[in-house]
Each structure stands twice: as C-alpha cells, then as structure tokens.
Amino acid sequence: MNGMKQLISNNLSRFGMIIALFSITVLFQILTDGVLLTPLNVTNIIMQNSYIIILAIGMMLIIITGEIDLSVGSVAAFIGAIAGIMLVTFDIPVVLAIILCLLLGAIIGAWQGFWVAYINIPAFIVTLAGMLIFRGLTLVVLQGQTLAPFPNGFRSISSSFLPQIFNGGELQLFTIVIGIVLSFLYLFNELRLRRIDLKNNFNTTSLPLFIAKIATLIIVINVFTYTLALYEGIPYVLIILFVLIVGYTFIMNKTILGRHIYAVGGNENAAKLSGVKTKKMKFLVFVNMGAMAALAGLIFAGRLNAATPQAGNLFELDAIAAAVIGGASMTGGIGTVLGAVIGALVMGVLNNGMSLMGIGIDWQQAIKGLVLLGAVAFDVLNRNK
Amino acid sequence: MEMKQITKEFPGVKALDNVNLKVQEGEIHALIGENGAGKSTLMKVLSGVYPHGTYSGNVIFKDDTCEFKNTNDSENLGIVIVHQELALIPHLSIAENIFLGNEQTNRGIIDWKKTIIETRQLLKKVRLNIDPEEQIKNIGIGKQQLVEIAKALSKKVKLLILDEPTAALNEEDSENLLQLLLEFKKQGMTSILISHKLKELFKVADSITVLRDGQTIKSYSISEITENKIIKDMVGRDLSNLYPEREHNITDEVVFEIKNWSVYDPRDSEKKILHDVNVNVKRGEIVGLAGLMGAGRTELAMSVFGKSYGKRITGQLIKEGQEVSFKSVDQAIKNGVAYVSEDRKEYGLILNDSIKNNLSLANLKKVANKNVIDKNREAAESELLKSRIKIKSPTIQQKVGKLSGGNQQKVVLGKWIFTDPDVLILDEPTRGIDVGAKFELYKVINELVEKGKSVILISSELPELIGMCDRIYTISEGKVTGNIDKIDANQETLMTYMTQGRE
Numbered sequence: 001m002n003g004m005k006q007l008i009s010n011n012l013s014r015f016g017m018i019i020a021l022f023s024i025t026v027l028f029q030i031l032t033d034g035v036l037l038t039p040l041n042v043t044n045i046i047m048q049n050s051y052i053i054i055l056a057i058g059m060m061l062i063i064i065t066g067e068i069d070l071s072v073g074s075v076a077a078f079i080g081a082i083a084g085i086m087l088v089t090f091d092i093p094v095v096l097a098i099i100l101c102l103l104l105g106a107i108i109g110a111w112q113g114f115w116v117a118y119i120n121i122p123a124f125i126v127t128l129a130g131m132l133i134f135r136g137l138t139l140v141v142l143q144g145q146t147l148a149p150f151p152n153g154f155r156s157i158s159s160s161f162l163p164q165i166f167n168g169g170e171l172q173l174f175t176i177v178i179g180i181v182l183s184f185l186y187l188f189n190e191l192r193l194r195r196i197d198l199k200n201n202f203n204t205t206s207l208p209l210f211i212a213k214i215a216t217l218i219i220v221i222n223v224f225t226y227t228l229a230l231y232e233g234i235p236y237v238l239i240i241l242f243v244l245i246v247g248y249t250f251i252m253n254k255t256i257l258g259r260h261i262y263a264v265g266g267n268e269n270a271a272k273l274s275g276v277k278t279k280k281m282k283f284l285v286f287v288n289m290g291a292m293a294a295l296a297g298l299i300f301a302g303r304l305n306a307a308t309p310q311a312g313n314l315f316e317l318d319a320i321a322a323a324v325i326g327g328a329s330m331t332g333g334i335g336t337v338l339g340a341v342i343g344a345l346v347m348g349v350l351n352n353g354m355s356l357m358g359i360g361i362d363w364q365q366a367i368k369g370l371v372l373l374g375a376v377a378f379d380v381l382n383r384n385k
Numbered sequence: 386m387e388m389k390q391i392t393k394e395f396p397g398v399k400a401l402d403n404v405n406l407k408v409q410e411g412e413i414h415a416l417i418g419e420n421g422a423g424k425s426t427l428m429k430v431l432s433g434v435y436p437h438g439t440y441s442g443n444v445i446f447k448d449d450t451c452e453f454k455n456t457n458d459s460e461n462l463g464i465v466i467v468h469q470e471l472a473l474i475p476h477l478s479i480a481e482n483i484f485l486g487n488e489q490t491n492r493g494i495i496d497w498k499k500t501i502i503e504t505r506q507l508l509k510k511v512r513l514n515i516d517p518e519e520q521i522k523n524i525g526i527g528k529q530q531l532v533e534i535a536k537a538l539s540k541k542v543k544l545l546i547l548d549e550p551t552a553a554l555n556e557e558d559s560e561n562l563l564q565l566l567l568e569f570k571k572q573g574m575t576s577i578l579i580s581h582k583l584k585e586l587f588k589v590a591d592s593i594t595v596l597r598d599g600q601t602i603k604s605y606s607i608s609e610i611t612e613n614k615i616i617k618d619m620v621g622r623d624l625s626n627l628y629p630e631r632e633h634n635i636t637d638e639v640v641f642e643i644k645n646w647s648v649y650d651p652r653d654s655e656k657k658i659l660h661d662v663n664v665n666v667k668r669g670e671i672v673g674l675a676g677l678m679g680a681g682r683t684e685l686a687m688s689v690f691g692k693s694y695g696k697r698i699t700g701q702l703i704k705e706g707q708e709v710s711f712k713s714v715d716q717a718i719k720n721g722v723a724y725v726s727e728d729r730k731e732y733g734l735i736l737n738d739s740i741k742n743n744l745s746l747a748n749l750k751k752v753a754n755k756n757v758i759d760k761n762r763e764a765a766e767s768e769l770l771k772s773r774i775k776i777k778s779p780t781i782q783q784k785v786g787k788l789s790g791g792n793q794q795k796v797v798l799g800k801w802i803f804t805d806p807d808v809l810i811l812d813e814p815t816r817g818i819d820v821g822a823k824f825e826l827y828k829v830i831n832e833l834v835e836k837g838k839s840v841i842l843i844s845s846e847l848p849e850l851i852g853m854c855d856r857i858y859t860i861s862e863g864k865v866t867g868n869i870d871k872i873d874a875n876q877e878t879l880m881t882y883m884t885q886g887r888e
Contacts, residue, residue: 200761256749256756263746266735273693273724273732274747274800275715333737 016378017326017342024346028353035356036349039231042224047158047303049348050237051076051296053341055319056326057248058292060340061285063323064252066265066332067116067123069289071130073315076297077308078134079105083298084147084307087154094153102294108134109290110283117282131316139309148306158302161232162239172233179225183218190214237299241341248337261285265332321368322347325375346371386410386464386544386575391430391442393423395789400426401440402599408544408577413570415586415607416579418596418619424579425469427596428546432466433459446544463543467533467550475522480504482521483536507535511565527558534565545569545576551585552678556884563589583612595619628852629824631831634669635855639703640839641666641722641808646700648681648688654696658684659863662700666808666839671830673854674843675879681863682843683727686810690724691717704807718747723806725797727813727843729790733797736786740778741767743785743796748804770799774829791822798829809833812843827853847876859883 028036035041055072062069079101086097108130115126149155165174194210205213228234252258263271264281272278296315301307326343328335350371354364386408393401401423408414416424429435431444433453444451446462453459456466473482480500489499504517511531521529530550537545547566551559559582566576566589580586586593586607593610595602595618602618642665650656659681666672674682687694689702691714702709704720711717717724726732734743744767745752752763767781776795778788785796794814801809811830815823830853834840844850850857851874859867859882867882 196761200765254757254760256753256758259742259746259749259758262738262742263735266738267731269732270726270734271746273690273714273726275691275713275718276746277713277715333735 017339017346020375021342021346021349024349024353028349028356032353032356036353037227039227041352041356042227043231043235045348045352046238046241047235048352049344050158050241051300052315052318052322052348053241053344054244054292054296054299055315056322056340056344057244057337058289059319060323060326060328060335060337061248061252061261062123062289063320063328063330064261064265064332064335065282065285066268067282067285068320069112069123069127069286070316071112071127071134072289072293072296072319073312074131074134074138075105075108075290075293076300076312076315077138077310078108078141079294079297080301080307080311081138081141081147081309083154083301084150085141087150088147088307094151097154098298101298102291105294105297106287106291109287109293112290113283113286116286117279138311142307142309144309146306146308150302150305155302155305157236158299160236162234162236164233172229175225175229175233178234179222183221186217186221187214245337245341252337262333265334267333318344318347321372325372327379386447387445388427388431389443389445391427391440391444393426393430393435393440400599401430403442404596404599404601406594406601407604408575409592410575411570411573412591413566413576413578413589415590415593416577416596417581417583417586417593417615422596422619423599424596425548428466428548428577428579431459432456432464432546460540463541464546465537465540465542465544466546467537467548469548469552471529471533473521473529473532476520478518478520479508479515479524479532480517482532483507483539487539503539504535507538510538511535512561527554527561530554530558530562531565543575545574546579547576548579549581550578551580551582559585583615587612627824627848629828629831632835633855634835634837636668638668639665640668640705642703643685643689644701644703646685646689647698648684648695649697651694651696657863658695659688662860662863662865664841664858664865666841668839669834669837670856671834671840671842671854673850673857674841674860675847675850675857676860676883678845680860680883682860683812685860686724686812686841686843689717690714690722690810718804721805721807722810723801723804723808724810725801725812725814727816729793729797733800734785734793737784739782740771740776740785740788740796741781744770744781744799744803747800751803766803770803774799774802775825789822791818791826794818794822794826795829798826802833806838808839808841810841810843813845814842815844815846815849847879850879851875861885
C-alpha cells in the first residue's frame with residue numbers, strides 16, 4: 001500500500017494528465033449519450049487532432065529548451081499553400097512534393113532557429129514575426145484564393161486507412177491482429193526491462209503492480225484497435241503518429257541528444273559549461289519544429305482537400321496549450337513527449353465532445369481557455385505544496 | 386534588541402540551532418563566523434525575510450516581541466538590512482532606487498522634485514557627491530554600497546544591518562564606509578556588522594558575537610578579546626586538522642601550462658582583464674590561485690575552459706608537452722580539463738533534475754553506445770560515484786535542488802570526476818558549505834591528487850589555500866604577482882602580493 005502511495009505521489013503529474021483525459025472522456029461519453037466513443041467518432045477524433053498532436057510534440061521540444069514558437073500555424077498554412085501550388089497547379093509527383101515541403105519546413109525552422117539561437121533574439125519576437133511573415137506569404141502564394149482539389153495519392157495520407165488484408169466481413173481483422181502483435185511486443189519488452197532491472201538490483205515495482213500495469217495497457221491497446229476495427233481500421237495518420245511518438249520518446253529519453261535538450265532548458269549556463277552545445281540544441285529544435293509544422297500543414301491540407309489562406313489559424317495556441325496541459329514547464333527543462341500527446345488529446349476530446357453536444361464555437365473557446373488555466377494552476381499549486 | 390533561541394531549519398539542514406544574540410542600543414555589534422555558520426540566515430530572520438512562523442524562537446526589539454510577516458514590518462520599526470548581494474536596479478537612477486517601494490508621492494503621483502531633494506540630503510549623509518539622477522550601472526561598486534546605505538537611511542533606520550559590506554570594496558572604499566558607520570554611531574544609530582575581516586571589526590565594533598555551525602559560541606566586548614581567540618571560536622578546532630593529511634606524490638612533470646595568457650573584457654574589448662598570465666601545474670600537485678574579488682581568477686579559469694569568458698584571447702595552453710587549443714567546452718573536456726564553477730546553482734547544476742542526470746551530463750559518452758544512453762550503466766556508474774564521494778541522499782533519482790549546499794557541491798565535483806579529467810580547476814569549491822562538508826570535499830580532492838590528478842584551486846579563503854595547496858600563485862589586477870611555495874606561504878605574504886599594483 002505504501003508503495004502504491006509513493007508511486008502515485010512520485011508520478012502525480014503524469015497520472016494527473018491521464019486521470020484528466022480519462023475523466024473528460026467519461027464525462028463526454030455520458031453527456032453525449034455514448035456518441036463520443038463510437039468507432040466512427042473515435043476515428044474522427046484521431047484524424048481531427050493528428051496535426052495538433054504533431055505540432056504539440058514539436059512544441060514540447062521547443063518548450064523544454066525554454067523557448068516558444070508562435071509561428072507554427074502560419075508555417076503549416078504556408079506549407080499547405082506551397083503543396084497546393086506544387087500538386088494542384090504544377091502536378092509534381094506526390095512523394096517528391098512531400099519531401100520538398102518537409103525540407104522547406106526545416107529551412108523555415110532553421111531561419112527562425114538562427115535568429116533565436118545565434119543572434120539571441122527572444123523566440124517570442126522571432127516567431128511572432130514568423131507568424132506574420134508566413135501568414136502573409138501564404139496569402140501571396142495563394143493570391144487570396146483556395147487551391148483544390150489535391151490528387152488522391154496526397155489525400156490518402158490524411159484520410160485513408162490501411163487496406164484490408166484478411167476478409168473479416170464487418171470487422172477489420174487486420175487491425176485486431178496488429179493490436180495483438182503490439183500487445184505481445186509490449187509485453188516482451190516490459191519483461192526484458194524488468195529482468196535487467198532485477199539483475200542489477202534496481203528498485204522495481206512490486207509484481208502485482210507490474211502485472212496490473214501491463215494488463216491495463218494491453219486491454220487499452222486491444223479495446224482501442226477493436227473499436228477502430230469496427231469502423232474502417234487503422235488510418236495512415238495513426239501510423240505516422242505512432243512512429244513519431246515512439247521515435248521522439250526514444251530520442252528524448254535514451255539519447256545524448258535528448259538529454260542535452262533537457263539540460264539546455266534546465267539550466268542553460270550549467271549545460272554550456274558541461275560541454276553541451278546550447279546554441280546548436282536550440283537551433284535544432286527549431287529546425288525540427290519547422291519540419292513538424294510542415295508535416296502538420298500537409299496533413300491538414302490533405303484532410304481539407306484544399307490549400308486555403310486561413311488554414312492553421314490558432315494552431316500555435318492549441319499546440320502550446322496541449323504541451324502545457326501535458327506537463328511542460330514554461331521555464332524549460334520539464335515535459336515529456338507522451339505528455340504533449342495526452343495534452344493534445346484532452347483538448348481534442350473537449351473540442352469533439354462539445355461539438356457533439358452542439359455547444360457553439362464561442363463557448364468552446366471560453367471553456368478551453370478555462371481548462372488550460374485550470375490545468376496549469378493545478379500543477380503550480382501542487383508543486384508549491 | 387535581542388534574539389532568543391532562534392532555530393531555523395531548511396530541508397536536510399539545521400541552519401540555526403538555538404541562537405541567541407543581544408545588541409545594546411547605540412553600539413556597533415559585530416557578527417562573525419565562517420561561511421555557512423548562519424550569519425546571513427540569522428539576519429534574514431531578524432529582518433523578516435523569513436517570516437514569523439518559519440522559525441522558532443523570539444525576536445525582541447525595544448522590549449516588544451516582534452512577529453514580522455515580511456520585510457515591510459521590520460522596516461516600519463526601523464530595522465533595515467543591506468544584503469551581501471546589492472539589490473539595486475542598474476537601469477534606474479540613484480534617486481529612483483533609493484525610493485523604490487517607498488515613492489515620494491503627492492496624491493498618488495510621484496513628486497520628483499521632492500524625491501531628488503531628499504536623495505541629495507541622503508547622499509550628503511553618506512558623503513557621496515554625485516548627481517541623484519545618475520544611473521546605478523554607471524557608478525562603481527563602492528558607491529553603490531553607499532547608495533544602499535542611503536536607501537536604508539531613507540527608511541528612518543534605527544537598527545542597520547550590514548551583511549559583508551566591504552567584501553567587494555577596495556581598501557579606500559572600505560575605510561570610508563567604516564568611518565561612516567562610526568559617524569552614525571555618534572548620532573545614536575545601532576548597527577550590526579557582518580564581516581570576515583577581523584581587522585575591520587576591531588577598528589569599529591564595540592562587541593562581537595561568534596557563530597559556528599548555526600550556534601552561538603560566545604559574545605564578547607571588544608576590549609576583552611583577541612584575534613586569535615576569535616579565530617579559534619570560529620573554527621572550533623585547531624587550524625591544523627581542518628585540512629586532511631595527504632601523501633605528496635608530486636612529480637616534476639608539468640601536466641598543464643598556461644602561457645602568456647591575455648584576455649579582454651567581453652563587453653569592452655579595450656579593457657584588458659588578464660595580462661600575460663603564466664601558470665603551470667605538475668602531476669599530483671594542488672596549485673592555488675589567490676586574489677581579491679575582481680582580480681581575474683575566475684576569468685582566467687573560464688577563458689581557459691573552452692573560451693567561456695572573454696574576447697581577444699591570446700596565449701598558449703600546453704597539456705602534457707603538447708600545445709592544445711580549446712575552442713569550446715567539450716574540447717576542453719575531451720582533453721582532460723574540468724572546471725568546477727564558483728556558482729553551483731547558476732553554472733553548475735540543473736536543480737530540477739536528478740543526481741544521476743547531473744553527474745553524467747558532462748560525459749554522457751562514457752555511458753552510451755554510439756548516441757544511445759545505456760541507463761543501467763549510467764545508474765551503476767552514478768551509484769558508484771555517489772558512494773565514493775559520499776553524497777548523502779537515499780537515491781540517485783533525488784532532485785539536486787533538494788540537497789543541502791554541501792551535497793550539491795559534491796554533485797558538481799562528482800560531475801567533473803565523471804569526465805575523468807587530468808586537470809581539475811576548482812573555483813571556490815567550499816563556498817557556503819559547512820565545516821564538515823568542507824572536510825569531506827578536501828578529502829575527495831586529496832584522493833584525486835594522490836591518484837596523480839592535478840588541481841588548480843581558486844579560493845578567497847587564504848587559510849584554505851595555505852592548508853590545501855603545494856604552491857600558490859597570487860593574482861592582482863589580472864597579473865600574476867607571486868608564485869609562493871607552501872613553506873613560505875602565510876596570510877600576510879599572500880595578502881601583500883594580492884594587493885600589489887592596486888591603488
């Protein structure tokens with residue numbers, strides 16, 4: 001029992017986020033008479049929020065280094081517009097266009113990172129300028145018009161599903177198989193880690209707790225894939241998200257690069273005197289953010305099947321809110337990739353649930369604002385205790 | 386004024402333990418003790434920085450028990466503290482700084498004329514003849530100290546507390562300040578003076594209280610006490626066993642040499658901070674750098690360490706007979722040089738991160754395969770280091786910010802031991818930590834040199850340098866003025882060399 005208490009108090013912020021997501025989901029499940037978790041709507045929530053999740057991951061890295069990026073919505077719109085020109089106007093092959101767009105995003109990130117990291121202009125100013133610059137350029141590129149439609153190959157990234165391999169009638173069997181395979185991979189990995197910990201005499205969670213944790217996660221994975229299987233299966237976007245989440249979690253937790261990024265935000269002076277290339281780290285997270293914003297812009301354009309001048313409006317605020325709700329500290333050094341994802345999902349479920357209930361966009365904004373403030377206040381009060 | 390049985394605890398440390406202090410009206414009372422003895426903490430209790438309730442014991446001022454909630458409460462009674470670190474805002478004028486938080490208003494609107502006139506009078510009282518509208522950043526540190534005192538006077542001060550007011554001042558400015566204190570005394574003001582400089586205290590103080598390890602050792606009237614007795618009270622034991630014994634395995638091999646090293650101020654590329662400095666250290670040797678504040682010791686260390694300080698750096702670095710150049714910190718680390726900064730919170734540690742992550746930060750490659758960190762190896766190495774240098778904490782996952790100063794300092798030192806350096810530059814490694822932790826740090830340092838490492842030790846505490854070093858360089862105004870062997874080193878000679886060339 002004591003172990004449990006300690007576990008909870010040690011991980012309160014992480015648990016706090018998961019509990020928040022869980023309670024919001026339950027709340028709206030009730031308020032919407034069960035519409036929220038129908039297979040169609042679950043699929044919708046993923047697809048609607050995929051670009052916010054991507055931006056939130058990039059934003060999390062930026063915030064961990066103690067910076068901010070206000071330009072991501074404009075950059076996403078700009079890249080969407082460029083994609084529109086390439087694909088709609090000039091018929092460039094889809095793969096080539098995507099690569100060029102991601103590259104352009106990275107270059108935009110490098111441009112902003114240069115001013116922030118090497119010229120020491122506050123990121124707030126640089127990216128506020130970027131917000132105006134790239135919104136303006138979007139209008140210039142599109143000449144105020146909307147470009148549509150995109151070729152099918154491009155649209156499928158954000159609106160298609162993994163093809164059906166086994167014939168399972170109503171159910172997407174392939175999706176369920178993937179869920180089961182993932183469960184096993186997860187189980188084996190956890191067992192392997194536990195064996196190493198035991199061998200090295202590290203503290204491990206007690207066996208019942210360990211089993212409970214694994215069982216819960218395996219159930220969650222399989223219920224999730226089963227739900228998806230009841231509709232159209234796994235969307236391509238989900239695979240992109242999965243790769244990004246796993247990849248960035250790995251980088252931030254297990255590599256020297258990740259540790260250095262945390263160090264820059266934790267104490268820039270100390271990091272510098274420890275041989276961390278602080279400027280380079282800041283530069284890199286902005287380059288990364290640029291590429292992520294580009295990816296988000298592409299997915300959004302594909303989903304909308306149009307490149308519009310208004311795309312990506314207020315995305316930056318959603319991304320920042322997601323990162324902060326997910327446990328990022330604005331002073332830097334604190335935050336996790338998974339936190340950003342959960343933060344984005346909290347916002348996403350809120351949006352979706354309120355829309356299903358027929359609450360107008362006006363009240364939605366106000367409520368989201370209050371949730372953001374509440375989440376941070378909870379965190380601050382909790383930390384001061 | 387009297388403070389009775391004050392006890393104040395911080396997580397993990399008892400900073401004050403039943404401290405008593407009695408100050409007579411109209412006297413200058415000196416408070417003395419080693420770094421970390423609890424002087425500043427005691428004064429923070431007295432002035433309400435630590436509000437009533439966060440400590441136990443009573444503060445009695447003019448027969449009334451005081452329960453200050455904040456510094457405003459104590460200032461209303463006329464208790465004003467001038468902190469060690471000056472609390473002036475550089476971009477505001479002298480007048481604005483003096484009346485900050487106490488603005489001279491007329492129906493809610495600032496009366497600038499009145500502000501300036503009053504400032505002029507206050508400046509006259511501290512014998513400072515400058516324009517009240519001059520910005521703080523444009524006046525020297527000595528004058529800033531006087532502005533702080535003027536600010537205290539503006540609050541109708543009855544009890545003035547000065548926390549190491551002369552630490553950063555040169556002889557002349559110090560003398561001025563002390564004269565001023567005597568003058569205030571004639572006018573009936575009571576003051577508490579915290580200082581390390583015994584000579585000063587004997588010049589102005591009427592009585593003296595010695596603190597050690599958070600306890601009151603004794604109070605004396607100045608006439609009945611000698612310097613030696615005070616030192617003995619402060620230290621609590623003979624100086625000789627303050628510093629652990631070590632085997633001296635010094636070889637003739639010069640491991641690291643700094644040659645003709647010149648550095649200019651990064652903000653003012655005409656101002657030369659270091660002039661042709663030559664310093665070397667042999668294998669197994671501890672070399673000290675002695676100098677007053679601003680002499681250029683830290684600047685020397687940081688400019689060597691991957692050009693972390695300064696502009697237009699010229700000179701040679703020779704490591705084991707080969708000329709090397711460190712363009713960045715990681716090159717210095719790769720070449721086996723480590724620098725432990727004097728300000729562990731600002732430049733040494735990531736306070737909200739774990740002991741483990743702090744220890745490994747400067748040399749993650751040691752516990753990584755390619756660029757992927759092997760967490761098990763990292764944890765094992767950190768555990769080993771933690772027990773080797775005796776960091777007191779249940780786990781290596783503990784956040785460094787929650788450790789005591791001494792343990793934090795051990796983590797910083799540990800971080801650099803983790804990089805397997807040949808040469809360690811230690812900048813004030815024992816600042817602000819208690820005697821016991823100091824002793825343990827000295828032992829770690831000794832162990833390192835016994836194993837053939839070399840250490841360059843920067844310290845403001847001359848006894849520490851004399852106790853630890855084999856050889857001591859003195860630096861004054863950016864120049865090396867002496868290179869003294871342990872046998873010839875005493876405080877007087879060092880001081881003479883350290884002040885050479887200063888006006």
